[in-house]
Each structure stands twice: as C-alpha cells, then as structure tokens.
Amino acid sequence: MELTKSDKELLVDLEKKLQKASNTFLGYPVSKDFNYDEINPFLKYPINNLGDPFEDGTYKVQTHQMEKEVIAFFAKAFRANPKDYWGYVTNGGSESNLYGLYLARELYPKAMVYYSESTHYSIRKNIHLLNIPSIIIKSQDNGEMDYEDFENTVRMNRHKPVIVLATFGTTMKEAKDDVSKIKAILKNLAVQDHYIHCDAALSGSFGPFMSPRMPFDFQDGADSISISGHKFIGSPIPTGVLVAKRSNRDRIAKGISYIGSLDTTITGSRNGHSPLILWYALKTLGTKGLKERFEHSLEVAQYCEKQLNNIGVKAWRNPNAITVVFPKTSKSIKNKWQLATEDDISHVICMPNVTKSQIDLFIEDMKNSKELVEEDIDFDVAFL
Numbered sequence: 595m596e597l598t599k600s601d602k603e604l605l606v607d608l609e610k611k612l613q614k615a616s617n618t619f620l621g622y623p624v625s626k627d628f629n630y631d632e633i634n635p636f637l638k639y640p641i642n643n644l645g646d647p648f649e650d651g652t653y654k655v656q657t658h659q660m661e662k663e664v665i666a667f668f669a670k671a672f673r674a675n676p677k678d679y680w681g682y683v684t685n686g687g688s689e690s691n692l693y694g695l696y697l698a699r700e701l702y703p704k705a706m707v708y709y710s711e712s713t714h715y716s717i718r719k720n721i722h723l724l725n726i727p728s729i730i731i732k733s734q735d736n737g738e739m740d741y742e743d744f745e746n747t748v749r750m751n752r753h754k755p756v757i758v759l760a761t762f763g764t765t766m767k768e769a770k771d772d773v774s775k776i777k778a779i780l781k782n783l784a785v786q787d788h789y790i791h792c793d794a795a796l797s798g799s800f801g802p803f804m805s806p807r808m809p810f811d812f813q814d815g816a817d818s819i820s821i822s823g824h825k826f827i828g829s830p831i832p833t834g835v836l837v838a839k840r841s842n843r844d845r846i847a848k849g850i851s852y853i854g855s856l857d858t859t860i861t862g863s864r865n866g867h868s869p870l871i872l873w874y875a876l877k878t879l880g881t882k883g884l885k886e887r888f889e890h891s892l893e894v895a896q897y898c899e900k901q902l903n904n905i906g907v908k909a910w911r912n913p914n915a916i917t918v919v920f921p922k923t924s925k926s927i928k929n930k931w932q933l934a935t936e937d938d939i940s941h942v943i944c945m946p947n948v949t950k951s952q953i954d955l956f957i958e959d960m961k962n963s964k965e966l967v968e969e970d971i972d973f974d975v976a977f978l
C-alpha cells in the first residue's frame with residue numbers, strides 16, 4: 595500500500611515545520627551542522643548491537659567494531675587507564691548516567707548519593723529507580739557545587755560509602771563541578787569507599803580542549819563519565835557514551851547464553867546506527883575538528899555576551915562556557931528562539947552551528963522587546 599495524498603502532504607508539511615523550527619533555536623544544546631549522507635545506506639539493515647560491545651555474541655548484524663573505536667576515542671580523551679577502560683554507546687546522557695549510578699550501587703550497595711541542586715532533572719529519577727538514599731548539596735550562585743556544604747554533609751554521614759554525582763556543565767548555567775576538589779575532600783575525610791560519576795553530558799565532548807584545563811576526567815578522580823552524542827557532536831538520533839573502568843564492570847558482568855555475550859548494558863537490543871554515526875563524526879572531525887568546533891563556539895559565546903551587555907542586558911558566562919546566561923526574557927523571544935528558562939534566568943547555548951549573524955538577529959529582537967520584558971514578568975508572577 596502506498597501513502598495517500600494527504601499522508602504525503604503531512605510528510606511535506608512536517609519537513610517544512612522541522613526546517614523552520616531548527617533555523618531559530620538557540621536555547622537547547624543540540625548541534626545541527628552534520629551530514630551523515632555517507633552512512634545512509636546502513637538504514638537498510640536491522641542493525642542491533644545486542645550485548646557487550648567488547649564480547650562477540652551470536653548476532654552478527656552489528657557495529658561493535660565502530661562502537662569500540664568510539665569508546666577508545668573517549669577513553670583516551672578522558673585520560674582513562676589504557677588497560678582499564680570499558681564503555682558502550684547509549685541512547686543518551688540519561689542512560690549513561692543511569693549506568694554510572696548502577697555500577698556505583700553494585701560496588702557499594704550501602705552507599706549514599708550526593709548531588710547538587712543544579713544537577714540534571716533525570717538524575718533524581720535514576721536515583722529513585724535504583725532506590726539509593728541520597729542527599730542534595732547546595733549550589734553556589736554560578737551553579738557549581740558548594741564544596742563546603744558537601745564536605746560538612748559527608749562528614750555527618752561518613753560511616754557510609756559515598757557516591758558523588760558530579761556535573762561537568764550544568765543544564766542552565768554550564769557550571770562545572772571540580773572533580774579533583776571533590777576527590778580531595780573525600781581523601782581529607784578518609785572516606786575509603788567512594789565512587790565519583792561525572793555527568794559530562796553537555797561539556798564532556800569539549801572538556802579536553804579547555805585552556806586552562808578544568809578537572810573532570812579519570813586522572814582527576816572520576817570512576818565513570820557520560821556524554822550526550824547529539825549535543826556538541828550532533829546526531830539525527832539521540833545518543834550518548836558511557837566510559838567506565840573495566841575492572842568495575844567485570845564485577846557486575848553476567849554471561850547470557852541466549853545472546854552468547856555478557857549482559858552488561860541497560861537495554862537488551864541496542865541501537866547499532868548511532869555508534870556508526872559517532873564513529874563517522876569522530877573520523878571526519880578528528881581531535882583537531884572537535885577543538886576547532888569548541889573554539890568557534892567559545893568565540894560566538896563571548897560575542898553574544900558582549901553584545902547583550904552592550905544593549906544593557908546583564909549577561910554572563912561561567913569559565914570556558916559556551917552558554918550565555920541572562921535575566922529571563924519576554925515570552926515572544928523565548929518562544930521564537932526556543933530559549934530554555936528556569937526561575938529568573940534564560941540562556942543561549944552557542945553550539946557549533948550558531949553564527950555571529952544569528953546572534954545579531956537575536957540581539958535585534960532583544961533590543962526591540964526590552965520594554966516588554968517587565969510586563970511579561972509581572973504577568974508570570976501574577977499567575978504563579
């Protein structure tokens with residue numbers, strides 16, 4: 595059966611809508627400047643990466659080789675021990691974080707999880723799913739963990755193993771928790787049993803290129819790190835990466851004869867196209883290309899911050915952030931540019947596809963609507 599005329603019209607319409615919506619978004623951390631035409635032919639195959647990427651199973655329509663290369667790339671970028679790393683390509687940062695926490699809980703079933711109030715919303719759900727007791731740590735004004743509150747809170751519970759969920763690039767302000775500081779505090783309190791998972795969904799893909807470096811990786815003290823693949827790198831399908839220590843995953847691996855592999859991943863069937871997409875991106879960009887993308891983003895973010903300041907908007911950025919934070923904008927701007935807004939702030943995320951001329955258009959809109967902002971805010975408050 596063929597699509598009817600009206601179904602075909604729906605498709606045409608959908609494409610138009612998607613095209614329009616993706617031309618004006620500045621508020622969500624998703625890159626759009628990718629071209630994966632060369633791997634389109636692989637959509638013909640029922641690829642499924644079932645099982646552990648490092649253990650060959652019975653099902654052969656898979657892309658484990660590419661998946662292993664993607665993991666190796668990030669293991670190196672995150673300075674993992676070359677003899678002690680493992681990982682897999684997930685369906686996104688949330689699954690990668692769930693895995694990091696799962697691994698941590700299996701190692702320390704009696705632990706307490708600590709995470710800051712700026713932590714991504716999906717983490718609470720993950721902790722709930724895993725049924726681990728947790729404590730929320732205060733954030734500083736810039737969104738970074740309040741280390742003093744962390745130290746005091748751990749001190750009161752030091753009889754329990756500690757799992758820390760650190761964030762490298764918080765959702766609203768792109769603040770980066772300092773993993774080496776967290777590690778030093780745990781050492782100082784003589785907490786032997788601890789695990790640090792670094793949620794680097796947003797900033798992990800460009801973390802290695804920051805200058806000066808900011809501490810977040812395996813050598814800084816992380817036990818596992820997650821990133822989202824569809825954010826900075828860009829992908830038509832949501833995807834993510836989890837890198838952990840192989841020695842830790844070995845302690846939870848169970849063999850499954852039905853698939854002839856180890857059941858070490860969260861889901862059974864696994865997307866085999868996204869490892870191919872990430873592999874292709876890494877091969878064509880290389881470390882050099884990723885670094886250039888970051889430098890471009892940083893330059894556009896600096897420009898955006900400066901232009902906003904020039905028209906009297908109090909915009910600011912965290913160190914090495916490609917996210918520009920400013921007081922909440924009017925509803926019309928928020929809707930047109932799809933700006934994420936929380937409490938009293940909005941942000942623009944200068945992903946690699948964002949250009950200075952796009953920022954100019956945005957600044958023009960901001961200039962024109964400045965008077966309206968106050969009214970809008972009053973409106974919001976009245977209806978809370």
Ligand SMILES: *Cc1c(COP(=O)(O)O)cnc(C)c1O
Nearest residue numbers: 686687688714763765795796822
């Ligand atoms: C985006 C993001 C997540 C969730 O990742 P998904 O890929 O959307 O599942 C988690 N944590 C942080 C800090 C993020 O920016």
